[in-house]
Amino acid sequence: MSTNFNFKNILLVLTLIITTLVYAQEPPLKLGVAGLTHGHVGWILGRGQQPDMNMVGIVEPNQELAIKLSKEFGFSMDIVFSTMDEMINMVNPDAVAAFGNIKDHLKVVKVCAPKGIHVMVEKPLATTYDDAKEIKRLADTHNIRVLTNYETSWYKTNVKAIDLYQQGEIGELRKVIIRDGHKGPKNIGVSSEFLEWLTDPNLNGGGAITDFGCYGANLMTWITKGKRPKSITAVTQQLQKENNPNVDDDATIILTYENEMAILEPSWNWPIGRKDMELYGTKGAIYSDNPTQLRVRLSKGYSDYTEETFLLGEREDPYNDPFAVFAAVINDTLQLEPYNVYSLENNMITMEILESAIKSAKSGKTILLN
Template identity: 55%
Template structure:
């Protein structure tokens, strides 16, 4: 992506749509750093709003029960969605006709139908619609892509992406977050949606938007006592003409993880976590030369989604095609997730047109 560093600009007028997402503390805790100001918050749960107001020191005068009223009265440039995923569509329905740009937490939507309606509104009204993933600003993922594109390891043949943790209830997420994260309507599913989206997003970026041939998925419910309404484990095989993606999305990992392995013709690239990357260049049958990297954080506007949002809105940065944040990337992500849900439900492979 091309980032043009400009002189100090006015703060981004930012609204917040919902407070029930467990990551909302990030936007609330960073209000005083100078690049954006929160002009309004839409949240109907007054008790939840008051809890955060006391914790982060903002005035309850910022909080509106009604999303449309908040947008009309506060006139933000952009809104960051921090409610349930089902409400992403409603936020775009209200924001887009007012020319307000939108950033949602991953995934883009609960369904492909919602995603396509959001796309149509964004295009019609000329707004940016971004999707934020934690792994978008992992320096290891960006270095892995650079190494792969250098050609030293040859073409990728198999990519494995693993994401997840012990499960929302086991890691102690707040009740307002748990209520919708384990609800098939409000989250679109369970672990398949929550963590399956990462692998689809990364693969679409690595392949510059290549469409799969087919998707095969198996889901399980290994913690029925904690996740009674949704699956908590998913294995998704995404086939391409000359490569394969395996997504392992789970609320049953004993240790939280977000990692990627790229198996290429001449070696392997391991993005072990945010900052640690290893490469193994093959030698003979089972030998290899290993290099280990401890990578520094990426430069601005990474690794900060709100700085990224501001840069895009202010035209300081133009997203590349199928960028991790981009709408076209995340529409294909939704196609893959929708196919995975259908495959798991019907017990058969789903083929793309």
Template identity: 60%
Template sequence: MRHFLFVLIFLSSVNLAFPQDILRVGVAGLTHGHVGWILDANKRADIEIVGIAEPNKELAERLTSQYGISMDLVFDDLEEMLTATKPEAVTAFGNIFDHLAVVEAAAPKGMHVMVEKPLAVSVDHAEKMAALAKKHQIHLITNYETTWYPSVEKAQEILEEGEIGEMRKLIVRDGHRGPKNIGVSDEFLEWLTDPKLNGGGAIIDFGCYGANLSTWLHKGERPISVTAVTQQLQEENNPKVDDDATIILTYEDSQVILEPSWNWPIGRKDMEIYGMTGALFADNGKTLRIRMAEGYDGFDEETLKFDKREAPFDDPFTFFKSVIRGEITLSPFDLSSLENNQIVVEILEAAVKSSKTHKTVFLK
């Protein structure tokens, strides 16, 4: 009898604890090209999609069928979905302009939010989102693909250890042949090339990566000035927005050059860090080259290869869950943090202004 009671108590404790191991997620929008990331994660034991808000029924039917998700989970309205399904966290996979509306709906209900990069289309939106997150004490994080690159993690460690000396120049190049040329969905293309819904073209879509990395590597320091030049080299494909940009950020002890573009012949997300005694080349997510200076123009080069980062830093959803559970505490300048990404939006807004006025913008 005692053994039977012990089993009952044990099973009850397991059942009570088990829900804590599953992150109940609501998906706000399906138009973002990266939405497959969360839809595919629904197959995992630790993630459960409890509701999806998407008014485009044709899109919803196509994607739920592709990923084996029931259309019963799909709602036309975000507020209705949140009220009916009560997710613990919300992932935003719509246009960037709507990120504010997602936080406005989720934060008062105590629901944590993760948005796809960048945080917001403007400083005004970012400030309102931050105020809501702080008022309602929710986590508001931003997801970038490069956050999960082991090459980026190792580059920061080497720089921090002083192996190549103090950073003097950072160059970040991101992009591809352009949304239409690589064949993104019509729903994604519609807002990605809209200056209101995306905030701009390549300058926003890919400029945010470098701004995020620069803010992290500078430990949250804001640049002194921002200078940007944009061009429209594919007017037929991107009639409303830029598709090529160069952004220069000046700091007290370093300079940063960002090269976001929809005109690269080969897709890329790479970074170069130049110190006083050496340089680091994160050619992609899994390869890092270390060059140590020898003489005037000589160098000794070592190449490191990686598989993936260790959990919970290997993907956005494991990470998000760990943040919510209190297993991870974000530093103010962490790649995913609200503080970092508010600075990112400030940099991007200044870059757009600089490109339009043909003047350097000095940050207050």
């Protein structure tokens, strides 16, 4: 009798625990998608159902494009709407991810911020520094999170490179070289909808100088923990006039700081796609070659050095998925470090660097920041 009583009690306790856990789980956040023309939109369309955040609505006035992608990714056209207001009224999202042109980022935040809807945009934050300042004002006024997503945010090699530098592995930092880009949007075969605005200086802010220059500016702001450069000097070229008649497709940007210099080389003319970074210190160098390989060289005399190679995997959850990061930040289960790559404070400086670089290239002069 006593054994049976204890067994029933145990079953009852287990049932209560399981029930409590089930009901204690927060339902997935509801995500709206603003635009389908960005080539990165497949990251969310192909994500599938997850416990943290799920797509519930899409805004895309181009019905032909929406139908094509619905067949490719299997979402229902019932969740596709023509306007932001219509989508918000019908599905009441907690957050919105912007996958249209860069100029529309401000429009998305203008609609979402007063309603308390958090926003994540694809890089860069905006097309102009003025637009970026208005985005920040809206975010601060309405207390919403605005994140900017960069593919390089996911690279474990970049994280390890910065950790090694901050631990003093290569001494004091002196120079950073960051190269990003590919053969060019048309040459790699991006969609016509993507190409149309990517090569429009009004909708994209520029060509390669903005499309890939933002990566280096963003990483340098992270490395320096929010330092603004003292000066920005940039030179642009148009090497594929037939493909990019209205924008630059190659740029070199030089940033000077009190004790460091950064050389950013964004281009649509690299023969091989790349996103790599080199950190040079007083004792050695760190080479973040790609998402998985990192090398550390330490000086031994004039030209000799030791070299260690690290082969790394993906970042740990939630950093291996930008939407998981977005959900965790909204739910306050993840506190991102100051001036991290996603942060608004970082991307405000990134936008200031980009706009200054564009001014420098157009004027042929170095731009000095206060």
